[in-house]
Amino acid sequence: MAVHYHEEDLPAGVLADGPVAVDTETMGLVTKRDRLCVVQISDGNGDEHLVRFGPNSTYDAPNLKAVLGDPDRLKLFHFARFDLAAIEYYLGVMAAPCYCTKIASKLVRTYTDRHGLKNLIEEVLSGTISKAQQSSDWGGPELSEAQREYAASDVRYLHRLKDELDRRLEREGRTAIAQACFDFLPTRARLDIAGWAEHDIFSHA
Template identity: 65%
Template sequence: MTIHYHQGDLPDGLTFQGAIAVDTETMGLSLVRDRLCVVQLSAGDGDAHVVQVGGVYGYDCPNLKRVLGDQSLLKIFHYARFDVAQIKHRLGVDATPLYCTKIASKLTRTNTESHGLKVLCSQLLGVELSKEQQSSDWGAESLSEQQLAYAASDVLYLHRLKEVFDRLLVREGRAALAQACFDFLPTRAMLDLQDWEGQDIFSH
């Protein structure tokens, strides 16, 4: 595993093809109050790019925005609803097309209520993730080695999880339903950003 640490933006000339795994780290779970601090990416090749944004680095990151907005790249998230909303709100980018391993898990693993990334990596891939740094200070001016390792681990295995869930979605006859959910996520993110986060607008 190689972790590439970037402050402010991705370097010039860095390109990706096919699909990239994406995750974010923020100061908290409020989309409006808590700022976006880190965006991490992986091409599924064992390397991770961890980019600090916001704070002293600002959100003027044209290379990162170009990658996230590239319509030829599938973005693989775990709990895309939050990440897509943060990326739209702070960077002004629609991170589409997308795939969400958490939604795929909920559609296929209906025998359990455990759909967190740590559980999925352990049960489906035999990989144990540490969540020790999850609530650390992501707004710090520079990130520690422990924070970088944690951020990288959140994207390094998403390609492998997608392969597992692609098979399960076909097996359960829910691939088309999953795609419809993925297509709806940007709209769901916009509802969250406009304060319909806790409401089911489809209810009676």
């Protein structure tokens, strides 16, 4: 298991075929204001790849974009809504089809309101991750070892989480509704970018 660090693009050919786990680190939570700094990606075989973008980046990352935009490759996220918006806004690709472990958790772990990645890993996989670097400065010229490990851990467990959550979705008869939610996520992300992040367009109000 190793964490690989890259500047501005993912090297060609470093990922195996099949689903990839993806996460992003940004300067904040407002997509148009807070630039994309890091994209983490893993094929689930033990290595994680971190792609850092500098403050003057043109986000010209053809290898990374090819993976993220591949319509035949499933992308796994935790809270996909945010990551999809950041990826489309800065990299210009919609990372679909996608799967969101947070949505899957909310559909099957209705006995709790704790759906953070750390909570999921602890309960479902009996593992632990640190969230100490979650609010650190991702825009600096270098990523610290602690930041690199934090970023890598955010994609390290998503393949295994999907497998277990899929079993629970099937057990509870909620696989189809989960898939419908995943299919809608690109539209939800585009609504966020377009200005409807805080408005529920399906509500009566």
